[in-house]
Amino acid sequence: DAKTTQPPSMDCAEGRAANLPCNHSTISGNEYVYWYRQIHSQGPQYIIHGLKNNETNEMASLIITEDRKSSTLILPHATLRDTAVYYCIVRVAWGANSKLTFGKGITLSVRP
């Protein structure tokens, strides 16, 4: 399975865009990139996923490089409630290996 590398932490100012990077240099052609986040003491929450095209939903945007070796999750207007651990995960979409493997993630701190 491909693994991901994320910096341990970052911060941003409230109202500004938060750009969370993720490296997945060994990603396979059939593996998707998923982002989940975990607000303190709660269960993880799905944010967004993509294969090779950029994706946007009501929570965030996902930018995947053309070679698919890295991606960036963008929270366009971060709020204090976005302070959380963000997990970048790669996995196949189907089959017996279709399970989520969580690393340590990146801790985002949004400051007032």
Added chain:
Amino acid sequence: NAGVTQTPKFQVLKTGQSMTLQCAQDMNHNSMYWYRQDPGMGLRLIYYSASEGTTDKGEVPNGYNVSRLNKREFSLRLESAAPSQTSVYFCASSEDTWGTDAFYEQYFGPGTRLTVT
């Protein structure tokens, strides 16, 4: 629609005691999962159930057993608790249909905080 519920929320056990963590979902999902999260760490998969009647080992299955009682419920049992099993346990479910390339997000419960002394 309660989503994924877990009981109990907190539990303290002594070494060697046994207990069962309960998980239920009301979203008619096919797949259910048990994860553990140690302090400062990501989640690790213990067991999963792709569909009613099937269970498979995840990354860290030793010391645990599971039962997929029906489509709604997936329980995790510790037969002889050890201090190394002190952790937060999360149950999750998804609509995954194995063998297809459709994506279904996993929904997580609030967690059970277990301490083994």
